[in-house]
Structure formats: structure tokens, C-alpha cells
Amino acid sequence: MDRETSRRAFLMGAAAGLGLGAVITVVPVHATPKEMEDAIRKVVGSARVTKGRVKLELPPLSENGNTVPLTVSVESPMTSADHVKAIHIFTELNPQPDVASFRFGPRAGQARVSTRIRLANTQTVTAIGELSDGSFWSATAAVVVTLAACLEDA
């Protein structure tokens, strides 16, 4: 929390310094790593999640949390017998732990998707790959965010 407060103070100072004069009202709403655990449990159920097979690519440092490029892929032959059913993305400290769920079929050819996400904080992002044999695999990536999403006034 200390880190957050000082950053908020810094942002306010910066806004005032720019002559924006806007009052930034920030409500400390964010999920916790515990909530991310719960969100992951909701998807995987009682199955075991093993590290590996999933490749999560995120920039280690992001200047703008409003749009952070993300690429996630899972090694798989993508046949009807053995394919990736879904990839789920979660964050620890965004207001909500869920980011997106991508669903594939054998027709996808490869389990790989790129998009752009929002990050409200410097935090760790988790990707969970769901395979057709019912196993779950995971990968994590840490991102340092200099300008957080969800803070600006409209």
C-alpha cells in the first residue's frame, strides 16, 4: 500500500504541475492475489495446475498500463485427439482478476493469440492453458507498469 500511496501522490503532483488542476479521485479497488487464486480455481476446478508448456510474452517494463501487448501460446499438435481447448489470463492487482478466456478448437491450427490488455499496477500476470485431456498448464510474467490504467478522469 505504501508504494501505491506514494505513486498516487506523485501522479497528483504531476497533474498539478502540468496545470491540469484536476482532482484525481482514486478508490483503492483492486483484486488481491487471493482473489486471483479463487478466479483460477473457478476455471480449473479441483484439477492440478502444472507450470510449463505455456509461453506468455509480455514486455518486462510497460510505460502505459492502458495498453500492454500480450502474446500467449501453448505447444500442442492441435489434432482432435490432442489440442488446447482454452487459454485463460488472470492478473493479481487489477480491479478484477479475470482478463480474458480464449477458446480454440483443433481447427485453430496453433494455440497462439495476441491482444492488448490493461494493467492497473506493477504485477504478475498468469496464463492457464486448458488441454483436451483435461490437464492444466500455467506460465507467469512480471510487468512493471509506470503509468497505471484505470486512474485517469474521464
Add this chain to the structure above:
Amino acid sequence: MANALVNVPARARRGEIIEIKTLISHPMETGYRRTQLGGRIPRDIIRQFVCTYNGTEVFRAELHPAIAANPFFVFSTVATESGTLTFQWTGDNGFSAAETTTISVD
């Protein structure tokens, strides 16, 4: 209103894995922001994106507010036959947009 851009190769060889890029203009309002008066701005996001290839679903995304404004996706599919690819976005406040492209496979 909704401006969607879809990039699919016009032709491909049978069995080839093709890359599809989609972009749609949408604010993806998170529902966590407030106005200067302190009122909460209601959520307005795209909840779902589906791509079908000649009627068969090949890719689907379920979205949450943590997807950046103007959702952009790159994914792939196997070029199995000539035909049409349909892209559909649906979201809050009755948002719905669709785009179709054709591909010829030889």
C-alpha cells in the same frame, strides 16, 4: 458505428496455418472510472468475440474490462477450404458488430 478491421490472407494453400488479425473501435469502458464529480462511469465493454469459418467456430474470446480499448486480436486457423470467415463482436448495451471476408484455398 462500429469500425471493424479484419486482415485475412486472400488466398492460401490447403492445410496452411493462416494468421488472422482483427481490430474494432470500442472504448471498452471499464466501469471502474469516475467522472470529476465522482460519479461512476457505467461499464460498456465487448463481452465476446467469435470467429467462424464456413459456419464452424474456430476461435472465441470472452472479454473482461482488462482488455484495452479498441480490442485487437491475432489468432490463427487452418485453411481447409475456400469460403467465408465471419467475425462477430457482442457486448454491453446491445453492442453487436459483424464482419465477413472470403478466402480462396487451392
